Amino acid sequence: MNPNDNEELNAIREGVRALCAEFDAAYWRRIDEQKGFPETFVKALTDAGWLSAMIPEEYGGSGLGLAEASVILEEVNRCGGNSGTVHGQMYNMFTLLRHGSEAQKSFYLPKLASGELRLQSMGVTEPTTGTDTTKIKTTAIKRGDKYVINGQKVWISRIQHSDLMILLARTTPLAEVKKKSEGMSIFLVDLREAIGNGLTVQPIANMVNHETNELFFDNLELPLDSLIGEEGKGFKYILDGLNAERTLIAAECIGDGRWFIEKASAYARDRVVFGRPIGQNQGVQFPIPEAHIEIEAADLMRWRACEEYDSGKNAGASANMAKYLAAKASWEAANACLQTHGGFGFACEYDVERKFRETRLYQVAPISTNLILSYVAEHLLELPRSF
Ligand SMILES: Cc1cc2nc3c(=O)[nH]c(=O)nc-3n(C[C@H](O)[C@H](O)[C@H](O)COP(=O)(O)OP(=O)(O)OC[C@H]3O[C@@H](n4cnc5c(N)ncnc54)[C@H](O)[C@@H]3O)c2cc1C
Numbered sequence: 001m002n003p004n005d006n007e008e009l010n011a012i013r014e015g016v017r018a019l020c021a022e023f024d025a026a027y028w029r030r031i032d033e034q035k036g037f038p039e040t041f042v043k044a045l046t047d048a049g050w051l052s053a054m055i056p057e058e059y060g061g062s063g064l065g066l067a068e069a070s071v072i073l074e075e076v077n078r079c080g081g082n083s084g085t086v087h088g089q090m091y092n093m094f095t096l097l098r099h100g101s102e103a104q105k106s107f108y109l110p111k112l113a114s115g116e117l118r119l120q121s122m123g124v125t126e127p128t129t130g131t132d133t134t135k136i137k138t139t140a141i142k143r144g145d146k147y148v149i150n151g152q153k154v155w156i157s158r159i160q161h162s163d164l165m166i167l168l169a170r171t172t173p174l175a176e177v178k179k180k181s182e183g184m185s186i187f188l189v190d191l192r193e194a195i196g197n198g199l200t201v202q203p204i205a206n207m208v209n210h211e212t213n214e215l216f217f218d219n220l221e222l223p224l225d226s227l228i229g230e231e232g233k234g235f236k237y238i239l240d241g242l243n244a245e246r247t248l249i250a251a252e253c254i255g256d257g258r259w260f261i262e263k264a265s266a267y268a269r270d271r272v273v274f275g276r277p278i279g280q281n282q283g284v285q286f287p288i289p290e291a292h293i294e295i296e297a298a299d300l301m302r303w304r305a306c307e308e309y310d311s312g313k314n315a316g317a318s319a320n321m322a323k324y325l326a327a328k329a330s331w332e333a334a335n336a337c338l339q340t341h342g343g344f345g346f347a348c349e350y351d352v353e354r355k356f357r358e359t360r361l362y363q364v365a366p367i368s369t370n371l372i373l374s375y376v377a378e379h380l381l382e383l384p385r386s387f
Helices: 007-020 025-033 039-047 066-078 087-091 093-099 102-114 234-270 287-310 316-340 342-346 352-363 369-380
Strands: 121-123 139-143 146-157 164-170 184-190 199-203 212-223
Touching (some): 066 234, 066 287, 087 093, 087 234, 139 164, 146 164, 184 212, 184 234, 234 316, 287 316, 316 342, 342 352
Antiparallel strands (some): 139 146, 146 212, 164 184, 199 212
16 A cells, blocks of 8 residues: 555545645745744634544544544644644653543543644653653652642743643652652643642743743642553553554654645746756755655654554554654655755745754754664663663
C-alpha cells in the first residue's frame, strides 16, 4: 500500500485542506503578529471532529489510527497553518485513554471528543532538571483526601487555552525508590479550579508564537481521584504515549517541509534576475530537490512508525527515527526556502520567516535531537548508556 495514494487517507487530506482553506496565510500572519491564539481555527477543527480522531468511537471519537491522525496534522502545516496550536488535544489524552479508570475515561473522553473540554497541556519539563526527567522536583504528597502539589514547571504549553493538564510529579522521593524511573505519578489537573488556588501561571515570551508558560505550584490541592493509573508508575505512562506523539510531530514536520518546497519551487520558477528565472541556476535549484528527497525519505519512516503503532507493535525505534529525520528535513527545507527568497524571505508577508521559526522548534521540543541519537545508540546499537 502506498499511504500517499490511499483513498481513505486522501479523503482525510481533502477534508482537512477544505477546512484549512478558510484560514489563509493572512489569518495565520495576523495571529502571529498579534501573538494571538487561533481560537476560530481550533474551534473549527474541533467541531469538524478532526482533533478527536484517535478517541475510540465508544467515547465519542472517530476511533481512527495513528496514520489517519498524522495526515490531519500534516495537512494543517502543509496548508501554512501551525498545528502546534492544537496537537496537544490530539495526543495528551493517550495517558488517560491507556491508564485512566473507566470512570475517568467515560467522564472525560466524550467531553474531549466534543470539544466541551480541552486537554491541550502536559506538564513534565522543569527549569532545574530539563531533559533529566527522573530528577523532577515537583512533589505530590498525599494528605488526607488530597494530593498536595509543590514545585515548578517550565515551557508548559497552551495552558491559557486548556481546561485540563496532565501533570507529572514525584510521589516517592528519589532516594527511596529502587529505580529512578519509579515513584513519579500522573495527575489530571483541572486548570479552571487550580489557577489562582495554588497554581500560578507566568507566560514565556518566545521566538515562535507558541503559547507556553512557567508554572508555580504552592500547596495546590488535588482530589485523590485526579491520580491516573497507579501511584509511582507515571513515568512509564508518559513514555507509553510518546511513540504516537513523536510520529505525529514527524508528520507535522513533513507538512512543513512540503509547504517550504512548494513555496520555494514556485518562487524559483517566477523570480527573474539576470534575465532568467533564479531556479534555472543550479546553485538555487539544487537545495530544493535535496530538501524534497529528504522529506520523502522521512515520510517513509513516518509510515513505518504508523504501521507498527497501528498494528500494536513496538514503534519506539521508528517513531524516534521518523521524528529525527522529519525535523531535520523540514529545517533544511526551511533554509532552502528562505535562501531562495533572498531578502523577501525576511518579509513577514511571504510567511517564510514565520514557518521558518515554527519548524525550528521541532529539533528541540518535544524531544531534542540529541536525545533521539542517544536512544538509537543505546537501544538499537547497544552502545553504552550515556546518562
Ligand atoms: C516552545 C516550547 C514548548 C514546549 N512545550 C512543552 C510542554 O508543553 N510540556 C513540557 O513538559 N515541556 C515542553 N517543552 C520543553 C521541551 O520538551 C524541552 O525544552 C526539551 O525537552 C529540552 O529540555 P531543556 O530545554 O530543559 O534542555 P536541557 O535539558 O537543558 O538541554 C539543553 C541542550 O543540551 C542537550 N543535552 C542535555 N543533556 C544531554 C546529554 N546527556 N547528551 C546530549 N545532549 C544533551 C539537549 O539535547 C539540549 O539541546 C517545550 C519547549 C519549548 C521550547
